Amino acid sequence: GEHEIVVIEGDGIGQEVIPAAVAVLQAVDEVGFSFTEKQAGDDTRDQTGAALPETTYEAAADADATLFGAAGETAADVILPLREAVGSFVNIRPARAYPGVDALQPETDLVFLRENTEGVYSGHEDRLSEDLSTLTRVITTSASEQLAEYACSYVTERSIDGFHTVHKANVMQETDGRFRDAVSRVAASNDVATNEVLMDAFATRVCLNPTQFDVVVCPNLAGDVLSDLAAGLVGGLGLLPSANIGQTNALFEPVHGTAPDIAGDGIANPSASILSAGMLLEYLGETDAATNVQMAVESVLNSGPRTPDLGGNASTEAVVNAVIEQLSSH
Ligand code: NAI
Numbered sequence: 001g002e003h004e005i006v007v008i009e010g011d012g013i014g015q016e017v018i019p020a021a022v023a024v025l026q027a028v029d030e031v032g033f034s035f036t037e038k039q040a041g042d043d044t045r046d047q048t049g050a051a052l053p054e055t056t057y058e059a060a061a062d063a064d065a066t067l068f069g070a071a072g073e074t075a076a077d078v079i080l081p082l083r084e085a086v087g088s089f090v091n092i093r094p095a096r097a098y099p100g101v102d103a104l105q106p107e108t109d110l111v112f113l114r115e116n117t118e119g120v121y122s123g124h125e126d127r128l129s130e131d132l133s134t135l136t137r138v139i140t141t142s143a144s145e146q147l148a149e150y151a152c153s154y155v156t157e158r159s160i161d162g163f164h165t166v167h168k169a170n171v172m173q174e175t176d177g178r179f180r181d182a183v184s185r186v187a188a189s190n191d192v193a194t195n196e197v198l199m200d201a202f203a204t205r206v207c208l209n210p211t212q213f214d215v216v217v218c219p220n221l222a223g224d225v226l227s228d229l230a231a232g233l234v235g236g237l238g239l240l241p242s243a244n245i246g247q248t249n250a251l252f253e254p255v256h257g258t259a260p261d262i263a264g265d266g267i268a269n270p271s272a273s274i275l276s277a278g279m280l281l282e283y284l285g286e287t288d289a290a291t292n293v294q295m296a297v298e299s300v301l302n303s304g305p306r307t308p309d310l311g312g313n314a315s316t317e318a319v320v321n322a323v324i325e326q327l328s329s330h
């Protein structure tokens with residue numbers, strides 16, 4: 001049957017790279033889709049008063065999967081509820097260097113499994129006085145265990161030899177201590193090997209030698225920051241896709257934001273969004289199509305055309321057309 005996909009372009013280059021990803025999905029002949037466009041972001045807030053209208057939230061909650069671009073200053077008001085709409089408990093962020101793309105660390109190939117519901121992103125901030133503001137950091141055993149169960153299945157299904165757990169439990173003994181203990185308990189009961197790395201040490205180690213890491217399991221904020229760091233190792237934000245996975249639903253988005261410095265110029269790198277569409281195909285069980293999309297992007301990254309962020313001078317459209325051409329040459 002057809003897969004029902006909700007498409008939310010959002011702001012800035014979201015309006016350029018998401019149509020590119022949809023064009024690639026439409027070019028995948030063997031899979032049928034129906035696309036429904038929904039609004040969210042700064043423009044939507046200006047027009048309707050709400051950055052994430054109820055109809056968009058409901059559509060994402062009901063869809064087979066959602067493809068989202070980025071939102072500008074309303075990012076937190078859009079993406080946090082959207083992740084909640086699909087019940088997402090893990091954010092998957094692969095960071096891989098590609099042949100043909102200049103990378104600080106060309107051997108990088110790792111994936112972050114980031115806790116997606118709590119940490120400092122679900123805690124609330126308070127202004128207690130003129131001088132003092134505070135933030136509550138939330139860590140639950142249940143969310144940590146759910147992430148760890150997912151990580152165990154992820155490495156087992158792919159025959160990967162265990163994972164690294166990144167945390168800062170030496171300082172945040174109560175919260176990250178709870179996270180670390182829950183993850184290692186679940187790993188042990190699944191016979192999955194784990195290594196622990198403190199998050200500051202991880203930042204150094206991944207820069208110096210990323211090949212020592214394969215699957216990295218971490219709390220919310222650490223995963224956000226460290227995956228952007230890894231983007232720097234592989235050639236920039238234009239390359240990193242992500243998947244927000246829930247029990248029965250999921251949301252796919254590039255890691256990058258609205259890129260106001262290049263928005264409207266038609267030169268945004270569509271690779272992150274097309275690779276996100278590839279992750280969407282994999283999630284829907286369309287494994288062959290997912291592989292074809294991944295290979296088509298890799299081939300174009302290797303041979304060009306390339307957008308300016310990768311040192312080329314091609315437009316978004318030229319890259320998308322090249323990817324679609326690769327797809328149909330299979
Ligand atoms: P950004 O990711 O939008 O841009 C950072 C740098 O990377 C810029 O120089 C930009 O040109 C470049 N870049 C990003 N994606 C690119 C692509 N596909 N092709 C070529 N170059 C690309 O991050 P920034 O500047 O910190 O944030 C801009 C806006 O985006 C802010 O309003 C922020 O709130 C929002 N944002 C939204 C996110 C979301 O909706 N999930 C995530 C991150 C930021």
Ligand code: MG
Pocket residue numbers: 224225228255
């Ligand atoms: Mg981020």
